[in-house]
Amino acid sequence: MNRIAYATLAAASLLAAFPAAAVETDQQAAAPDVAGRAAATQVEDVVVTANRSAQPIERVGASVTVLTQAALENRQTTAVVELLAETPGVSYTRNGGVGTVSGLRIRGAESYHTVVLLDGVKMNDPTSTQGGYNFGNLLVGDTARIEVLRGAQSTLWGSQAIGGVVNIVTAEPTEALQGSLDAEAGARGTTYFRGGVGGAGERLNWRLAASRYSTDGFSADATGTEDDGYANTGLSGRVNLKLTDAVSLDLRSVWSDGRVDLDAWNGDARRYGNTRELAAYAGLNFDLLGGRLRNRIGHAWTDTDTQYYDPDVHVQPLTYDALGQNQRWEYQGVFAVSETLNATFGAESERSEMKVRVPDAWDPNPAYTRGKAGIDSVYGQVQWTALDGLTLTGGLRYDDHEVYGGKALGQAAAAWALNEGDTVLRASWGQGFRAPGLYELYSNLGNLTLQPEEFDSWEIGVEQRLFDRAVVSAVYFNRQADNEIRYNSCDVGTTDPLCGGVNRWGYYKNLQKTEAQGIELIGRVDVTDRLNLSANYTWTEAQNVEGDYNGKQLTYRPEHTANLAADYAWVFGLKTGVSVRYVGERFTTANNSADLDAYTLVDIRASYPINDHLEVYGRVENLFDEEYQTILNYGTAGQGAFGGVRVRF
Numbered sequence: 331m332n333r334i335a336y337a338t339l340a341a342a343s344l345l346a347a348f349p350a351a352a353v354e355t356d357q358q359a360a361a362p363d364v365a366g367r368a369a370a371t372q373v374e375d376v377v378v379t380a381n382r383s384a385q386p387i388e389r390v391g392a393s394v395t396v397l398t399q400a401a402l403e404n405r406q407t408t409a410v411v412e413l414l415a416e417t418p419g420v421s422y423t424r425n426g427g428v429g430t431v432s433g434l435r436i437r438g439a440e441s442y443h444t445v446v447l448l449d450g451v452k453m454n455d456p457t458s459t460q461g462g463y464n465f466g467n468l469l470v471g472d473t474a475r476i477e478v479l480r481g482a483q484s485t486l487w488g489s490q491a492i493g494g495v496v497n498i499v500t501a502e503p504t505e506a507l508q509g510s511l512d513a514e515a516g517a518r519g520t521t522y523f524r525g526g527v528g529g530a531g532e533r534l535n536w537r538l539a540a541s542r543y544s545t546d547g548f549s550a551d552a553t554g555t556e557d558d559g560y561a562n563t564g565l566s567g568r569v570n571l572k573l574t575d576a577v578s579l580d581l582r583s584v585w586s587d588g589r590v591d592l593d594a595w596n597g598d599a600r601r602y603g604n605t606r607e608l609a610a611y612a613g614l615n616f617d618l619l620g621g622r623l624r625n626r627i628g629h630a631w632t633d634t635d636t637q638y639y640d641p642d643v644h645v646q647p648l649t650y651d652a653l654g655q656n657q658r659w660e661y662q663g664v665f666a667v668s669e670t671l672n673a674t675f676g677a678e679s680e681r682s683e684m685k686v687r688v689p690d691a692w693d694p695n696p697a698y699t700r701g702k703a704g705i706d707s708v709y710g711q712v713q714w715t716a717l718d719g720l721t722l723t724g725g726l727r728y729d730d731h732e733v734y735g736g737k738a739l740g741q742a743a744a745a746w747a748l749n750e751g752d753t754v755l756r757a758s759w760g761q762g763f764r765a766p767g768l769y770e771l772y773s774n775l776g777n778l779t780l781q782p783e784e785f786d787s788w789e790i791g792v793e794q795r796l797f798d799r800a801v802v803s804a805v806y807f808n809r810q811a812d813n814e815i816r817y818n819s820c821d822v823g824t825t826d827p828l829c830g831g832v833n834r835w836g837y838y839k840n841l842q843k844t845e846a847q848g849i850e851l852i853g854r855v856d857v858t859d860r861l862n863l864s865a866n867y868t869w870t871e872a873q874n875v876e877g878d879y880n881g882k883q884l885t886y887r888p889e890h891t892a893n894l895a896a897d898y899a900w901v902f903g904l905k906t907g908v909s910v911r912y913v914g915e916r917f918t919t920a921n922n923s924a925d926l927d928a929y930t931l932v933d934i935r936a937s938y939p940i941n942d943h944l945e946v947y948g949r950v951e952n953l954f955d956e957e958y959q960t961i962l963n964y965g966t967a968g969q970g971a972f973g974g975v976r977v978r979f
Contacts, residue, residue, distance in 0.1 A: 379447075379477040379497040381713060381723070382486050382674055383624075383664045388751055389713070389721040391743025391758040392483070393418070393789060393805050393850065397476040399501070403976070404897065404907065406935050406949045408522060408543070410473070411465040414496065416893045416911065418850040418866040419480050419807075422465070423886050423960045426550030427967060428543075429560030429590035432465040436480055437807055438846035438872030438887045439493025440814075443764070445483070447497045449568070449582045451609040451630040454490055456682040456701075457654035460815065460838075461490065461767030467588040467605055471564045472526050472539035474501035481807060482760035482787035485709060485725040485741035488678070492762040492785050492809075500566050500584065503528035503537050514947075514974025518557070518967075519546035522974070524564075535570040551593035552965045558591035576621070580613040580628070592638070601640045601649075608633040622666045632656045646694035652686040654768075670715040674725075678707045684768045701772030704732045705765065711741075719747040729763065733771075734782050737763045752795040756805075759788040770815055770838040777828060777837045784812045791850075800855040807848055814842035844884060846872040860899045867892040874920075882922045886961070890914035890928075906936045918962045929958035948973035 375387040377394050387394065395417045407413040411422045411432045423441075424432040433441030442462025446453040454463045476498050483491040501510075509527040514520075521544050528537025541564040550558040566584040573579060585608045592601040613628030638650035662676035685698040711725030723743040730736045743758035762785030771778055791805030818839040820829035828837050848870040855863050872887040874880055883889065891914065897907040914928045932954055937947035948971070955969040 377477055377479075379479045379495050380483075381711065382662065382676075383672075385713075388747045388754050389715075389745050391721070391723055391745045391756050393480040393756070393791065393807075395478040395480075397478075399474045402470060402473060402476070404905075404935075404937075405909070406937075406947060406972070408469055409465075410468045410470060410476070410498070413470070414476070414478060416895075416909065417478050418805075418852055419848070419868045419870070420478065421886075421888055421891055421913065424466070424966075425961055425964050426558060426590075426593070427547045427560060427965070428469075428545065429466050429547075429562065429588055430550060430592070430964075433462065434465055434496070435887065436478070436493035437809065437848060437868075438870045438884065439809065442767070443490060443492035443762075445487050445491040445495045447487075447495065448584055448609050449498070449500055449566075449611060450628075451582075451584075451611050451632060452488070452656065452658065453607075453609060453632060454656070455632075455634045455654045456656060456684040456768045457634060457636065457652035457686055458767075459769050461769065464605075466590070467562060467586050467607060468498075469522075469541065469543055469562060469564065469586075471524055471541045472500045472537075472566050473498055475499040481758060481789055482741070482762040482785055482809065484739050484762045484785075485727040485760060486674075486711060488680075488707065488727075489705070489729060489762070489764045489782075492764060492783075492787070492811075500539065500568065500582075501526060501528075501537060502568065503530040503535055505530060509977075509979050511977040512974060514972055516972030517951075517970030518548060519559075520544070520970075520972065526566075533572045536568065538565075538567045540565050547591065548967060549593065549598065549965045550591070551597055552959060552963050554593055554598040554965065556593075556598040558593060560588065560590045562586060562588040576617040578615045580615060581611070583608070583610040585609075599640070600642055601638065603636065603638040603650075606633075606635045624664045626660075626662045628660050630656075630658045630660070643691065645691050646689040648689050650686075650688055651698075652684065654682070654684045656680065656682045672713045673710065674713070675710040676708070678709075680705050680707075682768060684772070686769070686773060688774070699773055701768040701776075703765070703768060703771075706730045719751070721745045721747075729765075731765045731782075734765050737782070739763055754793040755791075756793070757788075757790045759786075761786055762811075766815060766838070774834065775817070775837050777839060780815060780838060781813050781840050783814050783840075786810050799857075800853070802853045803851070805850040805852075807846075807850070809846045811842070811844045811846075813840045814844055815839065816841040841877070842874060843876045844873065845875045846870060846884075846887075848872075860901075862897045863895070865892070865894045879920045879922075882920060883917050885918060885920060886916050888914040888916050888928075904936060904938045907934070909933045909935075913958075924962070926959050926962060929956055931956055931958070943978055945976045945978075946973070947976065 375396050376384050377387050378384050380390040380392055380394055409428050414420050415422050419437045422434050435441055436444055442460040446463040479495040483495050487495050507529045511525040514522050524541035526539030543562040545560050546557050547559040564586040568582040571579040587606045589604050593599050610631045613626055615626050617624050634654045636652045639647045640649050641647050658680040660678045665673045681704045683702040685700045687696045687698045707729045709727040713723045716722050725741045727739045739761040741760040746755040764783040766780040787809040789807040793803035795801050815838050817836055819836040850868050852866045868891045872884040874882050892912040894910040899905050911931045916926045918924045931952055933951050935949040939945045950971045952969045
């Protein structure tokens with residue numbers, strides 16, 4: 331630790347000497363913690379995702395982490411998946427550098443068991459192998475807030491919310507005219523520019539933002555020597571028009587276009603991929619009964635367009651072509667029945683479509699494989715303040731899938747704030763249900779006999795505030811899964827009737843029954859008014875519980891993860907920080923015969939305000955140049971230094 335402290339102070343001194351600048355508000359001046367909780371000087375945390383409406387965090391029975399704009403700016407992290415990995419219970423895998431396929435796992439669940447919302451729009455891709463979301467192209471951009479809700483949340487958020495929900499919200503204007511501009515550069519030829527402008531008036535709020543990221547990268551193949559670069563252009567916009575005091579129109583859209591260089595399975599290659607993602611939302615909000623009944627009618631649309639190319643395949647350089655679309659009509663109402671009882675209810679109608687083709691030398695222009703499915707849902711949830719400080723929540727959801735018929739799900743939670751809120755007890759239980767995705771059903775690996783996956787999840791925890799300077803919490807969680815869908819290989823000579831045919835190397839099958847349990851420990855202490863320490867540790871045992879691999883840890887699930895952060899605000903305005911992330915051993919095979927070594931990453935950072943509008947910042951990632959892998963045989967970034975400026979007006 332002496333080396334870490336010395337390196338932190340040395341880097342901070344160098345960074346402070348750079349000419350630069352930024353805005354410093356009271357919120358930004360307070361250092362956020364690894365657990366995502368606001369510092370003591372910030373306003374009380376309010377979360378939206380847990381109940382689909384704003385709630386004080388002490389009334390929420392489930393585990394949730396809030397990353398505020400202050401936390402995002404303090405961390406200086408570019409890729410959202412890396413930022414989320416600093417929160418409890420979260421790990422990730424990535425096939426190389428920024429821009430490559432990235433999967434997020436919450437509490438040992440599969441990456442496609444997480445629902446990802448971007449400004450309220452569900453981003454999960456119907457063309458991905460199991461309907462999950464690829465975090466590869468998701469950069470911080472104009473993000474102002476991220477909420478991570480852990481545990482089964484299918485009652486409010488639908489069938490894929492098994493591991494949890496990640497809700498990403500872009501910035502909203504707070505003044506008549508305000509803007510921002512961030513510019514940074516650093517290792518591996520990396521540049522990142524982003525800016526936005528907007529305004530808030532009595533009737534009209536608006537904001538437009540754009541970003542451009544580019545890097546020469548490093549080899550995606552762990553043994554390669556050729557750099558694999560990445561470039562991303564992003565645009566976002568939002569408009570809220572208040573038609574009357576009780577009626578408003580809400581329009582939001584986020585678009586990105588990413589190009590990433592890829593390697594072959596056995597070394598360097600000239601392959602590359604393009605991914606364009608669009609999320610759009612249009613909604614009408616209206617209040618009735620003097621504001622006691624708040625209503626929203628909306629339409630959300632996502633479009634994910636992906637192509638992979640190999641210039642060395644001269645017959646047809648295009649090797650993969652996919653388009654996925656998702657449209658959802660929704661109604662939601664929130665009714666204040668009384669001062670102690672609130673009800674949230676709604677209906678959704680979702681339609682997903684995909685078309686995929688895989689050209690090759692034998693068939694350079696194949697027909698698209700197509701699939702579509704629809705699901706209609708209704709849900710309701712009540713929240714009751716039964717006693718002073720005791721909040722009880724219960725909900726039901728009914729899904730009617732056009733292939734798999736009807737399914738009812740339940741959820742219950744309790745939060746009890748004692749000792750004037752210094753102690754909070756939490757407990758929750760929820761069911762999950764995931765219908766097979768379009769790719770699992772209709773691709774060349776598809777299986778129309780698949781059955782839905784089913785889950786039961788529960789947790790119990792306690793949070794304690796100490797001496798107005800510290801917060802500690804502990805949570806135990808458990809999730810049991812049945813009928814989980816996995817890829818099933820077709821061995822040579824098999825008599826399996828689902829094997830055979832063109833490209834039929836295997837197919838998706840209901841193969842697994844699994845159980846995940848674990849403990850999350852979270853702590854934060856304001857050692858002084860200037861020094862803040864925070865940490866989290868997660869133990870996760872995610873295993874098969876039947877079949878040939880009974881008792882074996884699921885692949886790429888670290889049993890142990892931990893994060894530590896320290897932030898110090900100097901008298902003369904300089905802010906410095908260090909983050910340490912530990913990821914334990916992970917198995918790469920179902921029989922646990924091969925593994926990846928544990929690793930520890932250390933990052934340091936600093937920022938310095940020149941005046942009320944300009945700030946300079948910088949960081950060193952992977953300070954000790956640790957060699958590690960998140961997926962076997964895929965490269966990761968070594969040590970890299972980055973610096974930039976922030977302008978706020």
